Amino acid sequence: MVHKSATLAINEALERRLAAGEKVLHLGFGEAGLPVPDFLLDVLRRAAPANYYAPVVGDQGPRKAAAGWFSRRGYDTDYQQIVFGPGSKPLLFASILSIEGALVLPQPAWVSYAAEAEIAHIPVIRVPITEHAGGVPDPTALAEAVDKAEHDGVKIGAILLTIPDNPTGTFASQADVDAITAIARAHDIAIISDEIYADLVYEGTAPSPLASYPEKTIVTSGMSKNLSLGGWRIGFARFPDNEWGEHMRDTIIGIGSETWSCMAAPMQQVAEYALGEPDEIKTFIAGSKRLHSKVSHAIHDVFVNNGAVCREPTAAFYIYPDFEPIRERLASQGITTSDNLAHELLSRYGIGTLQGSAFGDAPEALRLRVATSLVYGRTNEQRWQSYYSDNPLELPWIAQSLEFLQDGLASISRS
Numbered sequence: 001m002v003h004k005s006a007t008l009a010i011n012e013a014l015e016r017r018l019a020a021g022e023k024v025l026h027l028g029f030g031e032a033g034l035p036v037p038d039f040l041l042d043v044l045r046r047a048a049p050a051n052y053y054a055p056v057v058g059d060q061g062p063r064k065a066a067a068g069w070f071s072r073r074g075y076d077t078d079y080q081q082i083v084f085g086p087g088s089k090p091l092l093f094a095s096i097l098s099i100e101g102a103l104v105l106p107q108p109a110w111v112s113y114a115a116e117a118e119i120a121h122i123p124v125i126r127v128p129i130t131e132h133a134g135g136v137p138d139p140t141a142l143a144e145a146v147d148k149a150e151h152d153g154v155k156i157g158a159i160l161l162t163i164p165d166n167p168t169g170t171f172a173s174q175a176d177v178d179a180i181t182a183i184a185r186a187h188d189i190a191i192i193s194d195e196i197y198a199d200l201v202y203e204g205t206a207p208s209p210l211a212s213y214p215e216k217t218i219v220t221s222g223m224s225k226n227l228s229l230g231g232w233r234i235g236f237a238r239f240p241d242n243e244w245g246e247h248m249r250d251t252i253i254g255i256g257s258e259t260w261s262c263m264a265a266p267m268q269q270v271a272e273y274a275l276g277e278p279d280e281i282k283t284f285i286a287g288s289k290r291l292h293s294k295v296s297h298a299i300h301d302v303f304v305n306n307g308a309v310c311r312e313p314t315a316a317f318y319i320y321p322d323f324e325p326i327r328e329r330l331a332s333q334g335i336t337t338s339d340n341l342a343h344e345l346l347s348r349y350g351i352g353t354l355q356g357s358a359f360g361d362a363p364e365a366l367r368l369r370v371a372t373s374l375v376y377g378r379t380n381e382q383r384w385q386s387y388y389s390d391n392p393l394e395l396p397w398i399a400q401s402l403e404f405l406q407d408g409l410a411s412i413s414r415s
């Protein structure tokens, strides 16, 4: 049986508690936490009458806009290389389903990759991330894993990278990405690069395997995170401009044609508009990055001040604290796994997070995935205030969330 994704399950459980009036701090779900700006609502209003089945790949307008979006980032792209879908998740699933061989995942990695591979009966090989950043395997450990697989007669079909990363809120260095693409090229392994958080890097830009291995890299992205439009289901993928790329693209189109048919027609127009990156889109993304950075750093500091070690966030709206330094104190309370830790934080202190084991980390690693963006407010009015505030940490609902977190973590870490 296929179970409900851990991240959707915790969201639904926490929302139920909140609806019942319980005091719960929701740090469990990767939703960008901002309302839809008026200029996007206007585009959707105008697009609403579109009720046709769009082509499986998407209309030409949005495909051209997506090609321009990649080209402006330095990766020349023709619209024929682009496929749209209802979110990037089904495009990732179709890509994973279409690779020939095992799938290498960073450890930890976003919850759905391994679940999708399991549904597709594709074996997964997990390779630990580096100390500095998540989303890509440590290159030395990857080289060993690839050698071992070859020795064992296991063919590796693809390496999946998340740049920037969920769950760690960090991104790999160009050098590490280049080291990985060198291994991939030497062993003729494809790369699937999930770049859905690429626009949410706090400073600078994230690297992409497209720079060093364009011939066998599929990139997926969408608008769920940079524009906070998760429920509008806009995703797209870019395939290489060669025979292999065309083969993969056509396979994914085939899968799409038999499953989701197309991205919703009104969303084709939203995507075309947003991927053209008019000024208001750029301004909105810049403002959301500022807010994500301030709040993620503040929540990071609360965890670190209460005994956890944690990579500093550099993108998106996540942190991934590790309570290893206070393992003994936690063990004395019967907490020896990430499941125990997440469970106790929720049941004793009302703090909702997701255990690291859901991301493929060893069960005994005392790590949690903390999503930081749901503290911006429970109403759109509060969320806009958070967005526009110069000092969002001082807004009562955010300050209270930080205090609630501090009290709970202080209690569990000092017990």
Ligand SMILES: Cc1ncc(COP(=O)(O)O)c(C=O)c1O
Pocket: 030, 086, 087, 088, 089, 090, 110, 162, 165, 166, 194, 196, 221, 222, 223, 224, 230, 233, 234, 235
């Ligand atoms: C790393 C990563 N990839 C993909 C997705 C799915 O995004 P979409 O809404 O485009 O399906 C998410 C959403 O949480 C994510 O965190």
